Amino acid sequence: MAHSDGLTLESIRNSLIRQEDTIIFSLIERAKYPIIPQLYDSRCSVLPGISGSLLENIVRETEAIQAKYGRYQFPEEHAFFPDNLPDSLVPPNSHPQVLHPAAASININKTIWDMYINKLLPLIASKGDYENHTCVAASDLECLQALSRRIHYGKFVAEVKFKDASEEYSPAIQAKDRDALMKLLTFESVEEMVKKRVEKKAKVFGQEVNLTNDAGNGKCKIDPSVLPCLYGEWVMPLTKHVEVEYLLRRLD
Ligand SMILES: O=C(O)C(=O)C[C@]1(C(=O)O)C=C[C@@H](O)C=C1
Structure with a gap:
């Protein structure tokens, strides 16, 4: 069913399918490099006077630049270090607001970061060294942003599902029944x-x-x-987690 914002479950699913390509290509790129422990461990930081790991610093500063140029004006984009981001210099975009305003309070990037570094990376690379640490960090950031966008897209999936069947979702939302919501939004096939x-x-x-x-x-x-392991164990469960969190706030 198409809504006034033009969204349908089919169009949202098509976007998720296209995002698979981005995720897989970014992981193929990342698999070229080893896991460089100094990049992820704040105790190994070689930067004088700066705390946190090299990756954390590169991501924080890259996000600050991207925030300035409007990246986080888009509701599918979520920063890994959202505190103290500079204001956007770009005028607000004119896209109609599709999501409930409470969507802005949902950001599970800490969980995505932890999953990526500790669970996923060891499945696609092994420990080693590579001279250009910044290049590897840039590749990590590509993967992290692609995964974050896909998982937080759950907000859009949930919005369309709610609009398609608000009479089914509303009682579970009012009862704050997470299990019932999870059941309603899950399609095993x-x-x-x-x-x-x-x-x-x-x-x-x-x-x-x-x-x-x-x-x-x-x-x-x-x-x-x-890939089926990544999607079955983390990407889809986390997307569904975002869907439930969104739905719980949908009637606020
Ligand atoms: O396609 C949907 O209906 C979604 O909610 C997305 C998604 C997924 O993450 O791919 C999540 C839950 C469903 O069980 C099926 C797929």
């Missing part, structure tokens, strides 16, 4: 399809391409089985 598709995309996008052998020797730049 869709989740199974997503897991199969991301594995297949990783196989296709990650293959070696050469002129003599189209099949690329079966070699893959990233282990395709990481």
